[in-house]
Amino acid sequence: ADFDVAEEMIKHFIRKAHSKNNFFSPVVVVCVPSGATSVERRAIEGSAAAAGARKVFLIDEPMAAALGAGLPVTEPSGSMVVDIGGGTTEVALLALGGIVHANSVRVGGDAMDSAIINYLRRAHNLLVGESSAERIKKAIGISAPPQNGDGKVLHIKGRDLLKGVPKEVAINQRQIAESLSEPVLAIIEAVKNTLENSDPELAADIYNTGIYLAGGGALLRGLDKRLSQKTDLPIYVAEDPLQAVVRGTGIALKNIERFKTVLIK
Numbered sequence: 464a465d466f467d468v469a470e471e472m473i474k475h476f477i478r479k480a481h482s483k484n485n486f487f488s489p490v491v492v493v494c495v496p497s498g499a500t501s502v503e504r505r506a507i508e509g510s511a512a513a514a515g516a517r518k519v520f521l522i523d524e525p526m527a528a529a530l531g532a533g534l535p536v537t538e539p540s541g542s543m544v545v546d547i548g549g550g551t552t553e554v555a556l557l558a559l560g561g562i563v564h565a566n567s568v569r570v571g572g573d574a575m576d577s578a579i580i581n582y583l584r585r586a587h588n589l590l591v592g593e594s595s596a597e598r599i600k601k602a603i604g605i606s607a608p609p610q611n612g613d614g615k616v617l618h619i620k621g622r623d624l625l626k627g628v629p630k631e632v633a634i635n636q637r638q639i640a641e642s643l644s645e646p647v648l649a650i651i652e653a654v655k656n657t658l659e660n661s662d663p664e665l666a667a668d669i670y671n672t673g674i675y676l677a678g679g680g681a682l683l684r685g686l687d688k689r690l691s692q693k694t695d696l697p698i699y700v701a702e703d704p705l706q707a708v709v710r711g712t713g714i715a716l717k718n719i720e721r722f723k724t725v726l727i728k
Contacts, residue, residue, distance in 0.1 A: 547680025
């Protein structure tokens with residue numbers, strides 16, 4: 464959305480990768496959300512070109528995630544990936560090097576952090592920042608309430624909204640599961656909608672191969688099991704899901720001829 468900032472960011476990474484040769488003009492592959500408009504895609508290409516790229520390719524985020532997860536995206540059989548990033552969740556059905564059907568919802572790690580902040584404000588009159596909410600999510604975040612008891616307990620500090628002074632409260636996994644119910648349900652609905660719109664033949668492939676989770680949100684405890692319960696399909700978390708998208712983008716860059724069908728010029 465911000466052409467100038469995007470250009471400076473890409474320049475920074477080019478300099479970081481090739482600091483000894485300021486005249487180097489690299490080939491750049493940029494990952495974009497599948498729901499990005501043609502105007503946004505042209506702006507991204509322009510930013511990369513202005514930053515010094517010799518040639519610019521774009522790759523859709525779910526395609527990059529699938530490559531990073533090791534899925535056979537160029538084969539005729541269907542593959543399905545759910546990439547839960549910071550701002551969006553991308554759900555895509557892939558085959559023959561293309562996206563057959565995709566669904567993008569503006570729910571991700573940031574929405575989970577906001578849900579935790581809002582819950583603490585509402586239930587405990589406690590105000591915490593985004594970094595504290597992320598720490599809570601990583602420490603005791605869970606997609607469904609524990610079957611026995613309240614789960615792990617975490618003591619957190621913040622500002623008392625009534626008295627305006629620092630305060631500490633104890634929260635448990637059952638409470639965090641309650642706070643995350645809305646974003647988790649939005650992700651589940653996005654997956655179910657994609658499955659409902661899938662081709663019957665490809666749906667049969669997904670029944671055999673399962674669905675792969677990528678992105679930082681895939682690390683939320685129990686999300687794979689909950690998705691499996693809701694879809695009756697096997698759910699797998701990609702190896703090192705946090706790096707799946709960038710790893711897949713790198714694979715496409717190193718093998719441009721092999722994966723030219725998945726790249727957008």
